[in-house]
Amino acid sequence: MSFPRPTIRWYARLRASLFILLHGAALVAPFCVPITGEAVGLCVLFYFVRMFGVTAAYHRYFAHRTYKTSRWFQFVLAWIGCSAMQKGPLWWAAHHREHHKHSDQADDPHSPIVRTVWWAHVGWVLSGRYTTAPIMKDFAHYPELRWLDRYFTWLPGVMLAGLCYLLAGWSGVVWGFLVSTVLLYHGTFLVNSACHLFGTRRYHTNDQSRNCWWAALLTMGEGWHNNHHHYQSCARQGFKWWEIDLSYYILRLLGRIGLVWDIREPTPKALANRLITPPPTTEPGH
Numbered sequence: 001m002s003f004p005r006p007t008i009r010w011y012a013r014l015r016a017s018l019f020i021l022l023h024g025a026a027l028v029a030p031f032c033v034p035i036t037g038e039a040v041g042l043c044v045l046f047y048f049v050r051m052f053g054v055t056a057a058y059h060r061y062f063a064h065r066t067y068k069t070s071r072w073f074q075f076v077l078a079w080i081g082c083s084a085m086q087k088g089p090l091w092w093a094a095h096h097r098e099h100h101k102h103s104d105q106a107d108d109p110h111s112p113i114v115r116t117v118w119w120a121h122v123g124w125v126l127s128g129r130y131t132t133a134p135i136m137k138d139f140a141h142y143p144e145l146r147w148l149d150r151y152f153t154w155l156p157g158v159m160l161a162g163l164c165y166l167l168a169g170w171s172g173v174v175w176g177f178l179v180s181t182v183l184l185y186h187g188t189f190l191v192n193s194a195c196h197l198f199g200t201r202r203y204h205t206n207d208q209s210r211n212c213w214w215a216a217l218l219t220m221g222e223g224w225h226n227n228h229h230h231y232q233s234c235a236r237q238g239f240k241w242w243e244i245d246l247s248y249y250i251l252r253l254l255g256r257i258g259l260v261w262d263i264r265e266p267t268p269k270a271l272a273n274r275l276i277t278p279p280p281t282t283e284p285g286h
């Protein structure tokens with residue numbers, strides 16, 4: 001096993017403490033401000049906007065390059081992803097590539113099979129063992145991405161908190177930023193924990209990835225994780241019409257207006273390859 005040692009212990013502890021404090025604040029603060037429809041609306045809105053930043057930007061673009069875009073929109077995607085407060089795009093994508101490279105093997109940073117559910121869900125982030133990441137050769141030459149990833153990962157989140165204040169006062173900050181951010185953490189983390197434990201497997205893969213419908217709803221399509229492990233280089237993760245994949249639908253819309261292009265689709269050959277059981281003759285609901 002090659003679990004890296006914590007690089008700077010005090011820094012890891014500080015980050016872990018802030019993470020725990022944020023959770024405490026998200027539990028207590030809602031009782032200290034009025035609950036308004038506006039504030040709860042911001043909570044839902046910024047949960048999904050930022051989930052899109054994690055799934056469509058950090059995951060499907062930076063980690064897997066499943067579509068193309070311009071340099072300025074690439075930065076917009078990185079900024080939205082960063083506002084989820086889950087570190088920078090280069091750090092996130094580099095570790096995700098490690099996950100696919102060693103999926104459910106000893107060197108997987110967050111396998112619930114090799115280690116525990118807690119480790120896969122959040123322990124690996126808090127451990128301080130993954131503060132540095134392998135260099136992303138394909139994106140590291142963009143100075144604006146290095147700048148965001150290295151020095152200013154906090155800035156999009158802080159600006160979002162400010163926007164929430166302008167839109168709905170302290171209720172907006174508490175619900176639109178604080179509660180929304182904590183829910184977003186655990187929504188995202190479900191892909192690493194639950195989606196290697198719960199759900200069904202359609203394809204033979206060298207890991208325990210699963211298609212988990214409820215995780216897919218909470219993560220805008222990322223829950224179709226066995227599909228994704230089977231065919232990582234396509235932008236679409238819900239392969240059947242009933243496998244709701246909101247991130248993919250939005251990417252198609254962005255493609256229509258020319259903001260992204262070359263959106264990679266699953267090929268018929270890949271869809272049929274390595275199936276665990278032959279395809280059913282009738283689809284659910286038919």
Ligand SMILES: [Zn+2]
Binds near residue numbers: 059100228
């Ligand atoms: Zn992936």
Ligand SMILES: [Zn+2]
Binds near residue numbers: 103
């Ligand atoms: Zn996985």
